[in-house]
Amino acid sequence: MINRELLEKYNHPVPRYTSYPPANFFTDEFGPAKYLKAVDDSNGWKPQNISIYIHIPFCLKMCFFCGCNSYALRQKEVVDAYHKALIQEIKMVTSRLDKNRKVSQIHYGGGTPNAVPVEYLQEINELLFSTFQFIPDPEIAIEVNPAYLTFEQMTGLKKAGFNRFSLGIQDFDTEVLDAVNRDKPGMPVQELMAFLKQDSPEIAVNLDFIYGLPKQTALNFAETIQKAIELKPDRLVTFSYAHVPWVSKIQKKLEKVGLPASDEKIKMFEAAYSLLTQNGYEAIGMDHYANANDELTIARKNKQLHRNFQGYCTRRTTGQVYAFGVTGISQLSGVYAQNTKSIDEYIAKINQGELTTIKGYALTDQQVIVREVINELMCNEQIVWNGIGERLGFTSEEIKKNTTYNPELLQQFEADGIISLSEEKIQITPDGQLFIRNVAASLDPLTQAGQTNFSKPV
Numbered sequence: 001m002i003n004r005e006l007l008e009k010y011n012h013p014v015p016r017y018t019s020y021p022p023a024n025f026f027t028d029e030f031g032p033a034k035y036l037k038a039v040d041d042s043n044g045w046k047p048q049n050i051s052i053y054i055h056i057p058f059c060l061k062m063c064f065f066c067g068c069n070s071y072a073l074r075q076k077e078v079v080d081a082y083h084k085a086l087i088q089e090i091k092m093v094t095s096r097l098d099k100n101r102k103v104s105q106i107h108y109g110g111g112t113p114n115a116v117p118v119e120y121l122q123e124i125n126e127l128l129f130s131t132f133q134f135i136p137d138p139e140i141a142i143e144v145n146p147a148y149l150t151f152e153q154m155t156g157l158k159k160a161g162f163n164r165f166s167l168g169i170q171d172f173d174t175e176v177l178d179a180v181n182r183d184k185p186g187m188p189v190q191e192l193m194a195f196l197k198q199d200s201p202e203i204a205v206n207l208d209f210i211y212g213l214p215k216q217t218a219l220n221f222a223e224t225i226q227k228a229i230e231l232k233p234d235r236l237v238t239f240s241y242a243h244v245p246w247v248s249k250i251q252k253k254l255e256k257v258g259l260p261a262s263d264e265k266i267k268m269f270e271a272a273y274s275l276l277t278q279n280g281y282e283a284i285g286m287d288h289y290a291n292a293n294d295e296l297t298i299a300r301k302n303k304q305l306h307r308n309f310q311g312y313c314t315r316r317t318t319g320q321v322y323a324f325g326v327t328g329i330s331q332l333s334g335v336y337a338q339n340t341k342s343i344d345e346y347i348a349k350i351n352q353g354e355l356t357t358i359k360g361y362a363l364t365d366q367q368v369i370v371r372e373v374i375n376e377l378m379c380n381e382q383i384v385w386n387g388i389g390e391r392l393g394f395t396s397e398e399i400k401k402n403t404t405y406n407p408e409l410l411q412q413f414e415a416d417g418i419i420s421l422s423e424e425k426i427q428i429t430p431d432g433q434l435f436i437r438n439v440a441a442s443l444d445p446l447t448q449a450g451q452t453n454f455s456k457p458v
């Protein structure tokens, strides 16, 4: 199915474009004062909706593949102090937000949000529910590790208002889980899902998988995906294992166990892609899948898909993202701002009434244009130049000039069957899906200036 020649040619490191500019461009000249100014200004920025990200950094056991901002669970006093600091930080920032604006999305990520007492999450949600107005059917989402879910915890999480649960399965094969130091779910995933959805038809369940881990083969990963399909999740993600040991040192341990060859990894992707698309799931971007009536599937068809650090979203739920907790990245129209990575520093500074922004980025006017172009390509698999021009108030030519639009390179992509090209439009072909990041990188002045520390597309 996948053209091997093209893969050889294009499977080289390119940014993931979960943000533009990518997070490695953030600078430490951007501190709390600049962030607070941006928070004030953001009351006038579009889209008006408020999206809230809360980072719970703790994990009960560290998985060797982990590329997330996660830390081993600390003593109860530290977790308590972290929870208090989160509440404090939320009050400090949200007191500056215009309360006529509505919240469209809350997302808890980690680490493992269900590694802390459920009452803590309840308290934070109550604070947000009582502070803001919400759009109808807002998304209140949480990433959970199924190894630690109990009936009691699930009841608490449902009471706290969560309506989307992402269960980190990674693989159903216990040999794979053992090799990466991960506990298996405490009860059958079918039972977990049934309990979450029981009497709550509005609750959606996503399942997360990773391919490219030790002990995985195309054959056993296909079995895992087959099992997943039988569970009928609303959405499913198959992340390509990103091996970046220079960032996540713990990943070095996997090199000792042995990672699958890149050809085998490609076969895993192919197996998952064909199984899922033949069983009623639509591919959203490279690694996400959603069922036919899912909001994301519909948004993709209508070219209304959006993306932030938390994943794909629609124009309905998209908003300015205000992030809370260690490593949290706020994504506002003109600015990105990231909090400190140190739990102790975070608690100490917030207790003194200071924010902990350690780095960030204020986009130039040109970068706002490039971001729109790259997002449009990454989410909706096309660039209609005058559509973007109309949205931003420029001509098509002006938009092109702000990118590194290179007709020769684009013609090469076209000759390789990755895109179809016209004056008005770049359209990714079905075969080109895998190489969207390469096409995006060709239009990106920052990447063209030479940056290489990224993972490969597959």
Ligand SMILES: C[S@@+](CC[C@H](N)C(=O)[O-])C[C@H]1O[C@@H](n2cnc3c(N)ncnc32)[C@H](O)[C@@H]1O
Binding pocket: 059, 065, 066, 067, 068, 109, 110, 111, 112, 113, 143, 144, 145, 146, 167, 168, 169, 170, 208, 209, 210, 239, 240, 241, 242, 243
């Ligand atoms: C914060 S974790 C999810 C919640 C919980 N900590 C868990 O593991 O179940 C987010 C997801 O990122 C994915 N992930 C983590 N490290 C990764 C890596 N190095 N490459 C690709 N995906 C990764 C995993 O699928 C994981 O479920």
Ligand code: SF4
Binding pocket: 058, 059, 061, 062, 063, 066, 067, 068, 070, 110, 111, 112, 145, 168
């Ligand atoms: S994958 Fe999840 S549980 Fe494992 S270390 Fe990373 S954040 Fe923690």
